[in-house]
Structures are given as structure tokens and as C-alpha cells.
Amino acid sequence: MKKDIFIFNNGKLYRKDNTLMFEGEEGKKYIPVNDVESIYVFGEVDINKRFLEFICSSKIMIHFYNYYDYYVGTFYPREFLNSxxxxxxxxxxxxxxxxxxxxxxxxxxxxxxxxxxxxxxxxxxxxxxxxxxxxxxxxxxxxxxxxxxxxxxxxxxxxxxxxxxxxxxxxxxxxxxxxxxxxxxxxxxxxxxxxxxxxxxxxxxxxxxxxxxxxxxxxxxxxxxxxxxxxxxxxxxxxxxxxxxxxxxxxxxxxxxxxxxxxxxxxxxxxxxxxxxxxxxxxxxxxxxxxxxxxxxxxxxxxxxxxxxxxxxxxxxxxxxxxxxxxxxx
CATH class of the missing domain: 1.20.120.920 (CRISPR-associated endonuclease Cas1, C-terminal domain)
Incomplete structure (x- = not known):
């Protein structure tokens, strides 16, 4: 079963080969892309176009929240089941x-x-x-x-x-x-x-x-x-x-x-x-x-x-x- 990933720390989220990597103050952590349904970001996280293209192809949503717990928005990949x-x-x-x-x-x-x-x-x-x-x-x-x-x-x-x-x-x-x-x-x-x-x-x-x-x-x-x-x-x-x-x-x-x-x-x-x-x-x-x-x-x-x-x-x-x-x- 796919799971949700929650990121509270500041750092960088990027593609590493064919999976995801989060790099923060505590070091690097691999995130197996096939296990992820959605990512929730609460910290200050840098991402780039290559990363967004990768998660779009993997059909992963990213939800962003600010310091005050307010929902900021969602990176919503292109729909793949649209009718x-x-x-x-x-x-x-x-x-x-x-x-x-x-x-x-x-x-x-x-x-x-x-x-x-x-x-x-x-x-x-x-x-x-x-x-x-x-x-x-x-x-x-x-x-x-x-x-x-x-x-x-x-x-x-x-x-x-x-x-x-x-x-x-x-x-x-x-x-x-x-x-x-x-x-x-x-x-x-x-x-x-x-x-x-x-x-x-x-x-x-x-x-x-x-x-x-x-x-x-x-x-x-x-x-x-x-x-x-x-x-x-x-x-x-x-x-x-x-x-x-x-x-x-x-x-x-x-x-x-x-x-x-x-x-x-x-x-x-x-x-x-x-x-x-x-x-x-x-x-x-x-x-x-x-x-x-x-x-x-x-x-x-x-x-x-x-x-x-x-x-x-x-x-x-x-x-x-x-x-x-x-x-x-x-």
C-alpha cells in the first residue's frame, strides 16, 4: 500500500536516479518513489523542474503548508484517469x-x-x-x-x-x-x-x-x-x-x-x-x-x-x- 510522506525540516527535495531524495540538516534520506502516494511539505523545501517532472510521471501530489499550518496549495500532476x-x-x-x-x-x-x-x-x-x-x-x-x-x-x-x-x-x-x-x-x-x-x-x-x-x-x-x-x-x-x-x-x-x-x-x-x-x-x-x-x-x-x-x-x-x-x- 502506498503511503504519505511528511516533511517538517528545511532542505532540498530532488530526483536521485529513479527515486526521490530529501537532503536536510540531518543528512540525506532516500524516499522510494513507488511507495509514495502524496507528499506533505511543512518546512522550507527547495525543489526543481526535474523533480517536478519526475513526480508528475509518478503521479505523486505535493501539498504545501506554511508556518501557520495554513494550506498553501497543491502540485497537482496531470490527470491520468480523466473521462x-x-x-x-x-x-x-x-x-x-x-x-x-x-x-x-x-x-x-x-x-x-x-x-x-x-x-x-x-x-x-x-x-x-x-x-x-x-x-x-x-x-x-x-x-x-x-x-x-x-x-x-x-x-x-x-x-x-x-x-x-x-x-x-x-x-x-x-x-x-x-x-x-x-x-x-x-x-x-x-x-x-x-x-x-x-x-x-x-x-x-x-x-x-x-x-x-x-x-x-x-x-x-x-x-x-x-x-x-x-x-x-x-x-x-x-x-x-x-x-x-x-x-x-x-x-x-x-x-x-x-x-x-x-x-x-x-x-x-x-x-x-x-x-x-x-x-x-x-x-x-x-x-x-x-x-x-x-x-x-x-x-x-x-x-x-x-x-x-x-x-x-x-x-x-x-x-x-x-x-x-x-x-x-x-
Whole structure:
């Protein structure tokens, strides 16, 4: 199975014969090109045209982040699975507003169901979030009556607001008090973790869409506009609660990440390199965890589930197959 490579140190990344080489303060390290799916760059790394040509031919994506954990952009190799037919069907589904609304609604139904699964898990473990579960269940039922993207997103916003109120109950840690969602810059440690985790999930989902015939520029919930990619944001909504949020809860409740793993900078809170590495380790462990899939005979990883979600969406768009978003059962 191919894996993701994370580079935190400063240095140089280049082609060495028929593989990759990273050269930094700690010396040189070979990176077998056939084992790599994506590269995540957090340090100051020099690259050249020869290197980019090589990873393009190897179909490897590179995601760049700056010092403040902000996603900067992606080197996106030339698509190799592109289908004119699929792109046409994607565009048709976007331009047909009723179809677009139906797909967008599915994403938020999936996200809300998985939020409820997370809350029910902690509710069974003596964390009383029963009233919040009831409120969100009512909002979930209301989604079927929403006929515009704006009202669907409004319901999603209300769900998130109630959900985020549960974080302090689940964590019960005064070093990680959470008041409200804030971005660019995140105002507290929880917001810093959410922003970093969501950003990691967005780029991971982009890498999985690249392995399908879908065009990541055509999204449904998130408007297709001057933004480079939007479909990865859509599909990620389904998996945020069960991948990003569960990772955050584990890291804090097990004291793997503490307040010492953060810096205050430019009016916001950001993770130190050590904190990022801790997060990424647990994030990857979660992605590589396998589950018994109800429709398959073999076990599949969470990472594979994200790609399967893209395949399911493609089947809906091209063949009219019913699309049921992934629902965690645990």
C-alpha cells in the first residue's frame, strides 16, 4: 500500500536516479518513489523542474503548508484517469439545480449522521450529551425539506454549533476550553487542532479523488467558482466527525497533546512541529485502521473509504445509482 510522506525540516527535495531524495540538516534520506502516494511539505523545501517532472510521471501530489499550518496549495500532476463523459455528467449535475441540491443534502445528511454517532459513543461513556443528540436529530429530520444550498448550509451551521458545545463535555480539560469556532487565526488550542485536522483531511481527500475519474474542481455543496478545488471539501464533510474530531478527542483525553505543544503567534494559536507530528501520527493511524465493510467481504481502511465515497458519487452522477453516504457504526 502506498503511503504519505511528511516533511517538517528545511532542505532540498530532488530526483536521485529513479527515486526521490530529501537532503536536510540531518543528512540525506532516500524516499522510494513507488511507495509514495502524496507528499506533505511543512518546512522550507527547495525543489526543481526535474523533480517536478519526475513526480508528475509518478503521479505523486505535493501539498504545501506554511508556518501557520495554513494550506498553501497543491502540485497537482496531470490527470491520468480523466473521462470527458464523467466531467460532462458532473457538470450536468451541477447545472441542474435540483440535482445539485440533492447531492449537497446527501453530504450534510452523512456528516450529521456521523456527528450523531460520535455523540452517542461518548454519551454511552458517561458523557451526558443526550439533549444535544435530540436537538441534532430534529435538525437532521429537517434536512429533507431544504430546497436550496443556502438553507442546507444553514442547517449544517446549526448542527455544528450544537455539536461544538459538546466538546467541553467530551474533553473536560481546562487547557482545552472551546468557546466558538474561529479561523485564520485560530483563537484557542481546539480551534488550532480543528483547522489543522480539517486541512489535512481536505488534502487527503483531494489525493483520493485524483485516483478516480471525477474532477475535484466541480463541487456541489461548496460552490464551484474561482476556488481551485471544491469536491474534496464536499466529501470531507462526511468524514470530519469520525476522522478529525475523534483524533482530536483521543489526543487530548490521552494527554498525547498538551498545552506545551502550541505557540501563540500573530494573535492566534498554532501547533509546534512536535504537536503537528503527534497529530499526524494519530491521524495516519486512524486512516490505516481497517473495518469490516457491510457490502464487502474484506476489511477496508478509512483512507480507502474516502476513495470509495468518490466512486459512489461517480456512480450516482453517471449511472443514476442511489447514493447513500458512509455512516460509521461504532
Amino acid at each position: 470527458g463523459y464523467v466531467i460532462l455528467k458532473q457538470s450536468e449535475a451541477y447545472l441542474d439545480y435540483s440535482k445539485r441540491v440533492n447531492i449537497a443534502r446527501k453530504f450534510i445528511v452523512g456528516a450529521t449522521n456521523n456527528i450523531l454517532q460520535v455523540l452517542k459513543y461518548y454519551n454511552r461513556r458517561n458523557c451526558d450529551v443526550s439533549s444535544e443528540i435530540e436537538e441534532i436529530t430534529v435538525l437532521l429530520a429537517s434536512l429533507q425539506f431544504q430546497e436550496t444550498i443556502e438553507t442546507i448550509m444553514a442547517v449544517e451551521g446549526n448542527v455544528r454549533q450544537i455539536y461544538y458545545k459538546c466538546f467541553n463535555k467530551i474533553l473536560n480539560d481546562e487547557d482545552f476550553e472551546f468557546e466558538s469556532r474561529s479561523r485564520r487565526p485560530p483563537k484557542d488550542r481546539i480551534n488550532s487542532l480543528i483547522s489543522f485536522g480539517n486541512s489535512m483531511l481536505y488534502t487527503l481527500t483531494l489525493s483520493q479523488i485524483y485516483q478516480t475519474q471525477l474532477d475535484p474542481r466541480i463541487g456541489y455543496l461548496h460552490t464551484t467558482n474561482d476556488r481551485r478545488f471544491s469536491l474534496n471539501l464536499d466529501i470531507s464533510e462526511i468524514f470530519k466527525p469520525i476522522i478529525v474530531d475523534r483524533t482530536i478527542f483521543l489526543l487530548i483525553n490521552k494527554k498525547i497533546i498538551t498545552k506545551k505543544d502550541f505557540n501563540k503567534d500573530l494573535g492566534g494559536i498554532i501547533l509546534k512541529d512536535e504537536g503537528r507530528m503527534k497529530f499526524i501520527k494519530e491521524f495516519n493511524d486512524k486512516l490505516e485502521t481497517t473495518i469490516k465493510h457491510p457490502q464487502l467481504s474484506n476489511r477496508v481502511s478509512y483512507k480507502r473509504l474516502i476513495r470509495m465515497e468518490a466512486y459512489k458519487l461517480q456512480k450516482l452522477i453517471t449511472e443514476g445509482e442511489q447514493y447513500v453516504p458512509f455512516l460509521a457504526k461504532w
